[in-house]
Structures are given as structure tokens and as C-alpha cells.
Amino acid sequence: MPVNLQAPDPTQLHPVAGVRIGVAEAGVRKAHRKDLTVFLLDEGASVGGVFTRNRFCAAPVQICRERLAGGAPIRALVVNTGNANAGTGEDGLARARQTCDALAGLLKLDAAQVLPFSTGVIMEPLPVDRIVAGLPAAIADAQPAHWARAAEGIMTTDTVPKAASAKAMVGGAEITVTGISKGAGMIRPNMATMLGFLATDARIDPSLMNQLALELADGSFNRVTIDGDTSTNDSFVVIATQQAANAPVTSLASPDGQALKAAMLGVARQLAQAIVRDGEGATKFITIQVDGGKTAAECRQVAYAIAHSPLVKTAFFASDPNLGRILAAVGYAGIDDLDQTRIDLHLDDVHVAVQGGRNPAYREEDGQRVMKQSEITVRVNLGRGSASDTVWTCDLSHDYVSINADYRS
Secondary structure (H helix, E strand, O other): OOOOOOOOOHHHOOOOOOEEEEEEOOOOOOOOOOOEEEEEEOOOOEEEEEEOOOOOOOHHHHHHHHHHHHOOOOOEEEEEEEEOOOOOHHHHHHHHHHHHHHHHHHHOOOHHHEEEEEEEEOOOOOOHHHHHHHHHHHHHOOEOOOHHHHHHHOOOOOOOOEEEEEEEEEOOEEEEEEEEEEOOOOOOOOOOOOEEEEEEOOOEOHHHHHHHHHHHHHOOHHHEOOOOOOOOOOEEEEEEOOOOOOOOEOOOOOHHHHHHHHHHHHHHHHHHHHHHHOOOOOOOEEEEEEEEEOOHHHHHHHHHHHHHOHHHHHHHHHOOOOOHHHHHHHHOOOOOOOOHHHOEEEEOOEEEEEOOEEOOOOOHHHHHHHHOOOEEEEEEEOOOOOEEEEEEEEOOOHHHHHHHHOOOO
16 A cells, blocks of 8 residues: 555646546557557647656667757657557657657658657557557547546556645746656656646746756756666656746746746656655655755765665564664665764654764663654654755565566566
8 A cells, every 4th residue: 555645636636728638448458448658739739858868778768868958849648558669670660759749640740740759568569459449549539627537547556546736836827837747667867757746837948948857857857766677668858838828947956947847846856756655565754854064965865875774774674673684775875975973864853863873862672663664754854954855665575576476467
């Protein structure tokens, strides 16, 4: 079960003017499940994206990068689950292009205006015939209010759909932000094995879209980790339909740019944290905050060392306050001139270690009390400077092994 995460209420997901979404059952891998989703964008929309840094990236990732760099106005997205179309070579690229060609033909668009996305099992041929056959139903289903259906349609091992929405004042007008994400395992930043789609009706200079997508990813999806594995298919796409009445945002550093980014980052963080809360087999949601670093980068380095440690994660699952494992992870994070006598460690309100050693006032029953909670904050102070950063992760349970052992069956 996910950690304090409920399925979204469709009535609380605001439609974004200029976006229609349709979902169909194409039988990509299993029958009778939503597995094909299309996003239809009105003319004038602007799109930016951030993708996996895994060098063994999937065919749709390669095509998305190529088409966004090409500059053609994007008018549609097509997303399938059940098959990642990764590790499929030239044949996989051809099949992804066939999918785009088919959707473009039905919508009377140029194929370069369609972006493909896939998620699921790696190294299996994409059943493009089933996807193409399902496209008319997905198009016929397209409605502005279908964000909740889309959140279901992009799921793989997720146990609940993930969606969030907000409204904010930007440039003298109300703007809308709505998004969905999927992911539960093979999650590690740069990016994680996830798909994220975030749309706003705000007016923004199209030249800012890639920068906006990168900054939003860095503040949200690149702050989560479940198992340390970087997937082949990770994609985060940001859409601005340009249909709100706000004064156009021409700089992300401007007051209007900061207001827009704050509204979108709030939604992106909800989506990113939902992935951790629904991590495969997760029973606990853990915030790791590292303060007192010389730079934010070294704070993240330490936070990830803690978040990726199987020993730390299994201790959290067992509610075992074996907190020396956290200090050990801090020590091997790779900061060569780290002074262990300056390190402090808190577990929520419990001061565990002071100046690199056990706090004389620390009692194990206090540590165990916190470890039994479903939401836990680990705070480490490195005593080196004023920088800080935060990563979100989960515990590692028996179910994680079972889910991944049975994933293809």
C-alpha cells in the first residue's frame, strides 16, 4: 500500500485550456487495462522536456530529443504502457516512428509534431499494430477533464494513479497548472524511471520552456530515489498552452517568472513525492535533509548516499534504530575533507549524534519511536558551511524483491 497517498479526486484536477486527453485499452501487454494515452494540444502550445541520462536510452526518448531540438510545434503526445521499447535498436526506432506517423495521419499533422513515450518491459518489440489500432478510440475519448483517466492510463507497477493541480496568480491573471506522473520502481534521479506530464495555460516565452523544464525537474523529480536505478525511459514534459490572460513571462528570474515557477514546482513536487510514496513495497516516506555543507551539490551527494544505502533502507523497514548506518553512509559519500567531529544527526525531534558521536542524552527507545512512524525526517548537519539540500526516499521491504522478481510474469 502507498504511504499516505490517495488516488486523486478527478473533480479537483483542473482542466488546462488547450489540452485534451484521451485514453484507450490497446492490449499492449495485458488485456482490459488502460494502456494508451494521447495528449492533443491546441495550436500555439509550447513544449519543453527533460529526459533520462542513461546512455542506453529508449527509442521514444531518442525521438523526443530529436523532435524538440528540431523546433517543430508539438501538437500531440502518445504514451503507451506495458512495453518500454528500450533495447530494441533500429527496429524500436522504426516502430516508435510508425506510432507517431499513425497519430499524425489521424490528426492531419506532420509526424515531427508528435512526441512518443513508452514505459514497461525492456527488450521486447513494441506491438505497434495494437497501438495503432487503439489510436482512434483514444482520440475519440479526448476531453479537457480527463487528467485522472490519463493518470491511470500511464501506470505500470504503480498501485494508485498520481495527479495534482493548482491555480495561481501570475502576471495579473489566474493561471492553471495540472500534471500527472507514474513510477514506483527503477527510480533514481537523472532522471528516475518515471513519466511526468505537466501543463499550464500560462503565457510564457517559448524560448524558456527547456530551461523551465530543467529547473522544475531539478527541484522535484531529480530529488527522489527509490532503488538507485536510472531507467532507460524517463521523461518529464512541460506544456504551456499560452491561453491564459497573464502578461507573458519573458524571464524566469522576474517576479512573474518566479510566481509561475513556484506554482508549477508545487505541483511537480507533489507528483515526484507521490512516486516515492508509492515506491514498490514502500511502507515509509523518508525526507533526508542535509544542512551545513559548503555547496548544495555536496549536500545532495551525502543525502543520496544515505537514501541509496540498502542497510539504511532495510533498517527503516524494520523500525530498527541502527543509526550508525546513517553516519557510515555520510562518511563514504565521497567528501574527502569531511570532519566527522562536526557532524550532527537528528531523527525528527530526536538528537541522535552530536559532534560525530552518540548524543549522551539519546535513548534508543526514542529512536525506535520515530522509526515506527510512516513519515520520517533525517537531518544531518555537516558543520562545513551554510548550504543545504533535500532528497525524498522510502524504505526497502520484502515486497520490493517480490514485485521485481515477478514483474515479467
